[in-house]
Amino acid sequence: MKLLYQQMLAFFGVLIVAMAIISVMFIRSTSNTVWQNSFDQLEEYTDVLKDRAVDPNTYLINTEFIEHSEEILKKQNVHFMIYDATNTVRYPQTAEGQATAIAGRYWKQLENGDAVALPELTTNPRNGKQQSMTIYYKPVFLSGKLLFVIAAFAPVDNIQSSLRRTEYNLFIAFLLSLLVAIVLSYVLARYQVNRINRLRQVTHQVAEGNYDVDVKIKSRTHDEVAALADDFQDMVGSLRDSQAEIHRQEERRRQFMADAAHEMRTPLTTINGLLEGLAYDAIPEESKGQSIQLMRNETNRLIRLVNENLDYEKIRTNQILLKKQTFNATEALGEIKVQLKQKAADAKDELVLKASPDVQVYADRDRFVQVMVNIIQNAIQFTQNGTITVTAKTGYHQTELSVADTGIGMTEDQVKNIWERYYKADPSRKNTKYGESGLGLAIVHQLVTLHGGTIDVQSKKDEGTTFTVAFPDEETAPKQAPITHTK
Structure with missing residues (x-):
């Protein structure tokens, strides 16, 4: 069954059940009210006759007054009878021999002083x-x-006629309500569907791959369907971002594979050429040493490239164990300065340690x-004829280090992407011998995070870049900080 019909059936069923219950309660209430009003009227008539129809001193019955009252109530078919203390009919006289006495069980209640109301007496007490x-x-x-006992009675035809009219009107109203319920249930069901x-x-x-969709559902009251639509919109946004990220990473991967x-x-071409030259004695004897050194350099370059990729994967998957210790950072930075001094000189850069x-x-x-080393080499790579300043100081529960250069700098978009795998801020420099893979800064970011530290970069185009690294001290450093995987 379609949801539309299910919704219609649900709404229609609720409305019909509600109307049926209301109708039954209304009929019962109306019926009780009609009967109660009838008895109340008869009681009022007996109260009047009590004071006017019988003389309590002489026990004489004012027949004229009773007949006059019956004449007035003729249209309602109301009649009266009067019984004396012996359950004998005193009025009307014409009914003697035909009128019926009050049943014994009711007479006992009357003798006890209780009024008796009978809703449906099947015999006319006046003529039997x-x-x-x-x-x-x-x-x-x-x-x-x-x-004496005063009896007031009337046929139930009037009451039943009134009830039948009420039931008929209610039936017409029920049919109209039924029609309205069908229309209303259809409108509500159609709206929800x-x-x-x-x-x-x-x-x-x-599902077909279109993530540029809008599922906003207007609703005056933010119900479950509207909330579901909002959640679905958020999911679509996440899928769209994920898809864009997948495409970007795939582009990075292709670029990395190409690089x-x-x-x-x-x-490999260089090594192969030199090996062929050595094999065929095409290289002069005095140049063989230089050729062998060149092959060693190219081999080390290949090893470094492979090691960087393997190292990054180990760091990214948290497969390395840090052997932390407290040592002199100034001394370590001095050794790094000596190690990179020649590379800085090749770029005509001044390397300063403060x-x-x-x-x-x-x-x-x-x-x-x-x-x-990675950060300083990065600074050397993008700085020509400039200054690279390395500083170190003790901060609050941490050691703060910075590397500031006067190089080409980066745009805001480049700064946002430098921690990503395979990303190179300046693709034109991808062939330099210090930036083969584009993994250097990604490895730096993972290692600093693994130490529980922080790394930040500030850069302006054509003005330079400053990397700031903070390592927590032994008291505050975590044993093994969780790795945050780069995208």
């Missing part, structure tokens, strides 16, 4: 004929003694050196 009647008996006492169909259409589009293939092909002699750092020494 079979007829549905309503009757009200009221006892009258004097000094605790029963004097349209909203769900909107979600189905959008879901189908997303790696290029970087590997160049030294640090007090006793700056301590808590880290894995080898990984600390790897981090700082």
